[in-house]
Amino acid sequence: MVVGLGPVGATAALILAQAGCEVTVLEADASLDRDLAESRASTFHPPTLQMLDDLGVGEELHRRGLISRSYQYRDRHEGLVAEFDLSVLDGDTAFPYRLQSEQQNLVDIIHRRLTTMPNVEIVLGARVESARREDGLAVVRTGGERPREWRAPWVLAADGASSTVRKCLGVDFPGMTYPERFLIVSVEDDLSALIPGICEVNYVSDPEEWLVLLRTPRHWRVLFPVPDAADTASVTAPGAVQDRLRALAPNPGGYTVAHTSLYHVHQRVADGFRHGPFLLAGDAAHLNNPLGGMGMNSGIHDAVDAAHSVLAAIGGDTSPADGYSGRRRDAALNLVRTATHRNWENLQQKSADQRRRNHEELSRTAADPASARDYLRVSSMLVSRA
Ligand SMILES: Cc1cc2nc3c(=O)[nH]c(=O)nc-3n(C[C@H](O)[C@H](O)[C@H](O)COP(=O)(O)OP(=O)(O)OC[C@H]3O[C@@H](n4cnc5c(N)ncnc54)[C@H](O)[C@@H]3O)c2cc1C
Numbered sequence: 001m002v003v004g005l006g007p008v009g010a011t012a013a014l015i016l017a018q019a020g021c022e023v024t025v026l027e028a029d030a031s032l033d034r035d036l037a038e039s040r041a042s043t044f045h046p047p048t049l050q051m052l053d054d055l056g057v058g059e060e061l062h063r064r065g066l067i068s069r070s071y072q073y074r075d076r077h078e079g080l081v082a083e084f085d086l087s088v089l090d091g092d093t094a095f096p097y098r099l100q101s102e103q104q105n106l107v108d109i110i111h112r113r114l115t116t117m118p119n120v121e122i123v124l125g126a127r128v129e130s131a132r133r134e135d136g137l138a139v140v141r142t143g144g145e146r147p148r149e150w151r152a153p154w155v156l157a158a159d160g161a162s163s164t165v166r167k168c169l170g171v172d173f174p175g176m177t178y179p180e181r182f183l184i185v186s187v188e189d190d191l192s193a194l195i196p197g198i199c200e201v202n203y204v205s206d207p208e209e210w211l212v213l214l215r216t217p218r219h220w221r222v223l224f225p226v227p228d229a230a231d232t233a234s235v236t237a238p239g240a241v242q243d244r245l246r247a248l249a250p251n252p253g254g255y256t257v258a259h260t261s262l263y264h265v266h267q268r269v270a271d272g273f274r275h276g277p278f279l280l281a282g283d284a285a286h287l288n289n290p291l292g293g294m295g296m297n298s299g300i301h302d303a304v305d306a307a308h309s310v311l312a313a314i315g316g317d318t319s320p321a322d323g324y325s326g327r328r329r330d331a332a333l334n335l336v337r338t339a340t341h342r343n344w345e346n347l348q349q350k351s352a353d354q355r356r357r358n359h360e361e362l363s364r365t366a367a368d369p370a371s372a373r374d375y376l377r378v379s380s381m382l383v384s385r386a
């Protein structure tokens with residue numbers, strides 16, 4: 001059984017279904033028709049592209065995405081600091097680039113595949129309200145108009161950041177909340193025409209207001225940090241959003257804003273990812289800041305590991321499932337948490353001396369192919385530790 005049909009649950013369900021398992025997917029939302037501009041993750045890293053290609057969904061995802069072969073570190077006042085060219089990873093991966101595509105595209109592609117498979121039952125509008133272990137089985141209860149209890153030998157819980165399954169099992173979720181909220185603004189305007197020299201993904205450092213600029217197939221997105229104490233209504237007011245964008249790059253006619261969202265950012269890792277027949281995966285198991293695009297990607301890596309662990313256990317070998325929590329917690333703590341937090345620290349560095357040293361190091365690393373490869377193997381998640 002899989003709880004949650006986000007990118008993580010969908011990937012796990014497809015692996016299990018392709019292996020011939022009877023799979024039930026319980027999804028709280030009654031419809032998966034989500035607004036693409038609203039969607040969150042939009043970057044797929046090389047190893048994730050390999051995993052999705054192995055599942056037969058890579059080609060369709062590429063058709064709904066755009067390939068980004070390099071990314072930049074910039075300084076808000078000094079401009080380009082370093083440009084990393086992912087083609088130095090040619091010998092490491094068949095996908096030496098980032099694919100920019102909204103996460104909902106992946107969910108949509110996999111959902112349509114799953115609906116054609118006779119061994120898959122997808123129940124929309126089925127919100128899991130409780131979860132417990134009983135006689136070695138996982139038992140979950142869904143609410144709504146027709147409450148029901150479900151039993152399964154294995155449950156893969158991919159029910160997102162507020163995971164009901166995690167809470168019902170009493171699993172601690174220690175960590176911290178960042179001192180600022182992140183404002184994401186998607187615009188119809190072509191930022192590359194307004195800010196000459198940028199590429200599709202740009203991390204822009206500044207002690208006052210650092211930024212991320214990135215292109216999705218439909219929009220340009222800008223991520224601004226906002227002090228936690230700032231009033232939500234005034235931060236998201238259309239005039240205030242235009243002012244922030246104009247301060248970034250003047251645009252005589254004003255910007256056409258497609259979507260705005262303001263949210264808290266957490267860094268948390270669950271105390272264990274395996275609890276008897278329950279395996280936690282994705283945001284249900286770990287949260288990080290989005291700087292580096294690692295949340296969904298590492299969640300998909302969890303899904304692949306968890307689904308194969310369950311398949312091995314069904315075949316009589318429980319050792320992969322026994323090691324699941326250790327392997328995936330290690331990646332969450334020592335790759336995702338370390339790399340994304342370092343990105344945050346570097347982007348908002350207040351010390352001019354330290355900022356200059358960071359910039360010199362980035363520029364040196366990007367200029368030397370061997371150093372750039374080592375660096376990109378971490379930022380592209382080709383290794384499991386930073
Ligand atoms: C602004 C932003 C930008 C981001 N950018 C990136 C990026 O570029 N790259 C990246 O890798 N990550 C990024 N992330 C993180 C990424 O969006 C998440 O890590 C990813 O969505 C996790 O997928 P998931 O399937 O675990 O959870 P979700 O996508 O949250 O899916 C959970 C699913 O479970 C369902 N559900 C919830 N509760 C229940 C319940 N009780 N019963 C049944 N179903 C339930 C939900 O309806 C949903 O369908 C970003 C996040 C944000 C907020």
